[in-house]
Amino acid sequence: MKILVTVKEVAAVEDDFEIDGLAIDERYLEYDLNEWDDYAVEAAVQIAEAADEDVEVVAATIGPERSEETIRMALAKGADRAVRVWDDAIAEQSLLDVDAKVSVFEQVVAEEDPDLVLTGVQAADDAFGATGVALANRVGYQWAAVVNDLDYAAGDETATVRRELEGGVEEITEIDLPAVLSIQTGINEPRYASLRGIRQAQQKEIAPRDLSDLGLDAESVDGALELVDMYEPESESDATLFEGSAEDTAAELASVLRDKGVVGE
Amino acid sequence: MSDVLFVAEHRRGELRDVSYEGITAGRELADELGGDFHVAVVSGGVEAFAESLNTPEVDAIHTVDAGEEFDHDTYTAATEALHAEIDPAALVLPNSVNGLDYAPAVADELGLPYATDAVGIEYDGGLTVTREMYGSKVETTVDVAGDQFVVSIRGGEWAAASGAGDAEVSAFDFDESGVADGSRVQGFEEVGGGDVDIGDAEFLVSIGRGIEEEENLDLIRDLCDATGATLSSSRPIVDNGWLPKNRQVGQSGKQVTPKVYLAIGISGAVQHVAGMKGAETIIAINSDPNAPIFDIADYGIVGDLFDVVPALIEQFD
Ligand SMILES: Cc1cc2nc3c(=O)[nH]c(=O)nc-3n(C[C@H](O)[C@H](O)[C@H](O)COP(=O)(O)OP(=O)(O)OC[C@H]3O[C@@H](n4cnc5c(N)ncnc54)[C@H](O)[C@@H]3O)c2cc1C
Numbered sequence: 001m002k003i004l005v006t007v008k009e010v011a012a013v014e015d016d017f018e019i020d021g022l023a024i025d026e027r028y029l030e031y032d033l034n035e036w037d038d039y040a041v042e043a044a045v046q047i048a049e050a051a052d053e054d055v056e057v058v059a060a061t062i063g064p065e066r067s068e069e070t071i072r073m074a075l076a077k078g079a080d081r082a083v084r085v086w087d088d089a090i091a092e093q094s095l096l097d098v099d100a101k102v103s104v105f106e107q108v109v110a111e112e113d114p115d116l117v118l119t120g121v122q123a124a125d126d127a128f129g130a131t132g133v134a135l136a137n138r139v140g141y142q143w144a145a146v147v148n149d150l151d152y153a154a155g156d157e158t159a160t161v162r163r164e165l166e167g168g169v170e171e172i173t174e175i176d177l178p179a180v181l182s183i184q185t186g187i188n189e190p191r192y193a194s195l196r197g198i199r200q201a202q203q204k205e206i207a208p209r210d211l212s213d214l215g216l217d218a219e220s221v222d223g224a225l226e227l228v229d230m231y232e233p234e235s236e237s238d239a240t241l242f243e244g245s246a247e248d249t250a251a252e253l254a255s256v257l258r259d260k261g262v263v264g265e
Numbered sequence: 266m267s268d269v270l271f272v273a274e275h276r277r278g279e280l281r282d283v284s285y286e287g288i289t290a291g292r293e294l295a296d297e298l299g300g301d302f303h304v305a306v307v308s309g310g311v312e313a314f315a316e317s318l319n320t321p322e323v324d325a326i327h328t329v330d331a332g333e334e335f336d337h338d339t340y341t342a343a344t345e346a347l348h349a350e351i352d353p354a355a356l357v358l359p360n361s362v363n364g365l366d367y368a369p370a371v372a373d374e375l376g377l378p379y380a381t382d383a384v385g386i387e388y389d390g391g392l393t394v395t396r397e398m399y400g401s402k403v404e405t406t407v408d409v410a411g412d413q414f415v416v417s418i419r420g421g422e423w424a425a426a427s428g429a430g431d432a433e434v435s436a437f438d439f440d441e442s443g444v445a446d447g448s449r450v451q452g453f454e455e456v457g458g459g460d461v462d463i464g465d466a467e468f469l470v471s472i473g474r475g476i477e478e479e480e481n482l483d484l485i486r487d488l489c490d491a492t493g494a495t496l497s498s499s500r501p502i503v504d505n506g507w508l509p510k511n512r513q514v515g516q517s518g519k520q521v522t523p524k525v526y527l528a529i530g531i532s533g534a535v536q537h538v539a540g541m542k543g544a545e546t547i548i549a550i551n552s553d554p555n556a557p558i559f560d561i562a563d564y565g566i567v568g569d570l571f572d573v574v575p576a577l578i579e580q581f582d
Binding site for chain 2: 247257
């Protein structure tokens with residue numbers, strides 16, 4: 001069987017940063033594998049490792065050449081190979097919307113024909129939280145969003161998942177395969193890439209694809225959403241900030257705690 | 266095609282807060298569009314739900330009597346059918362966990378533009394949505410092309426509607442027999458019971474990813490010992506297995522309302538804030554002066570927790 005995991009290189013923003021037009025200035029960004037995708041990769045690799053049959057884990061990403069470094073992390077953690085889709089038409093988008101992403105992944109699914117697709121619940125940068133479920137609808141797979149427990153063995157026709165609802169309630173659901181599951185953090189313990197894994201990842205394939213390779217044209221990623229402004233939210237803070245040395249600020253804080261009556265004398 | 270349709274949310278017999286917030290958001294949008302505002306409620310005790318949702322802001326209520334609890338196949342099919350009938354300009358859905366489980370499918374099926382997790386919506390000849398990116402570090406304005414669209418709203422951003430209205434309630438004729446059955450809800454389970462109930466605590470010291478290593482938690486335990494506080498945390502601490510689930514504050518953890526909530530090394534992501542914004546006094550210790558937690562804090566220290574916390578412990582020794 002085959003498991004496709006969608007992964008994304010996301011940027012984390014440093015504490016102090018500047019916005020340059022419609023993006024955060026490159027100098028203040030650090031790139032990493034999207035936190036939620038890390039758990040999705042681990043879930044896929046665990047299924048493959050526990051299986052008697054051969055399970056291929058393919059990572060798919062939409063990202064520029066730079067992102068290969070990050071995608072290698074997924075390969076170092078056990079994915080067998082990767083597909084990386086990029087194109088000038090994608091680079092030109094101010095914001096790649098859900099429909100555009102799904103149009104790309106739809107073709108990757110058509111090419112790979114996976115039994116199971118795992119995605120992260122959301123990407124830490126644009127935080128749409130919609131790609132997995134929209135993709136499932138597009139390709140006619142079943143789905144479940146915000147999965148924090150997965151009971152599935154390679155070859156099974158159904159998976160039992162827990163969906164983490166608000167307020168500490170979990171929903172237990174049985175899903176027919178093929179399916180797309182969006183994976184929540186905490187579902188497992190993502191492994192660190194071992195040195196051996198990192199070495200092996202250098203030999204693994206990251207196949208570059210552009211839109212025409214997938215039978216798409218520039219219009220297919222021309223989404224309906226356009227980013228027109230980006231700014232630092234105005235601080236609504238009316239917090240009293242204590243300033244000075246650690247000792248001074250701690251003393252002020254301690255007196256607030258005493259005033260509020262939550263700590264004894 | 267200037268109407269607005271909002272689909273309410275409920276669980277285990279109770280309408281969720283976002284249902285009333287969505288009424289406020291939907292009404293505002295309908296006024297800007299110049300159309301009527303429709304609310305739909307799907308599954309469960311729809312009659313009673315319709316009564317509660319019938320606030321002065323609502324023009325029409327549609328009940329879909331199908332199943333008891335949320336089932337994404339039913340919700341997807343019912344919402345599409347309602348959309349076909351009402352033909353609204355805007356379909357507004359909650360960006361809740363269940364919203365995440367069906368709204369994207371609806372938008373994709375209808376082939377409509379979809380903006381998620383809106384914290385602001387405006388219509389002035391075109392739809393403009395305010396969203397956050399990079400864990401609330403930046404806010405963005407997004408223009409949505411097209412004269413029909415789907416938008417999901419973040420909970421807690423609009424005031425909740427209340428009061429009694431006189432909208433007409435009608436049962437929507439919905440044929441359940443054709444609904445897909447590829448996923449089947451088997452039940453629910455409450456998680457996170459255990460040794461302490463952080464919901465009872467008067468003083469919570471809550472630790473986040475800023476603590477870096479599991480060993481460093483001892484420092485926070487020392488602070489709790491010195492002050493008599495109860496220890497809670499943000500999600501990554503629980504995800505890492507450093508604290509049990511019953512200590513997690515937030516959307517998927519516990520909602521707490523202590524007298525004092527001291528957030529240490531916690532950025533203040535929306536899903537965390539959802540669990541603690543009801544605290545009487547919020548205090549934050551964070552090295553990042555721009556951390557969103559300071560927006561809701563009453564008192565703050567911009568500083569390294571590894572300097573401030575030992576100094577704080579000393580104050581009580
Ligand atoms: C569906 C869903 C449900 C979720 N439910 C929850 C939930 O219930 N509860 C929850 O908490 N999260 C939840 N999350 C996750 C949430 O989005 C955030 O990822 C999480 O809250 C971040 O935790 P944090 O603030 O500890 O970590 P981070 O966001 O990484 O913040 C760490 C902070 O520590 C500060 N820091 C670092 N070093 C130091 C230092 N030495 N001294 C002082 N400060 C320092 C940094 O400046 C930063 O602000 C959910 C997410 C999703 C998608």
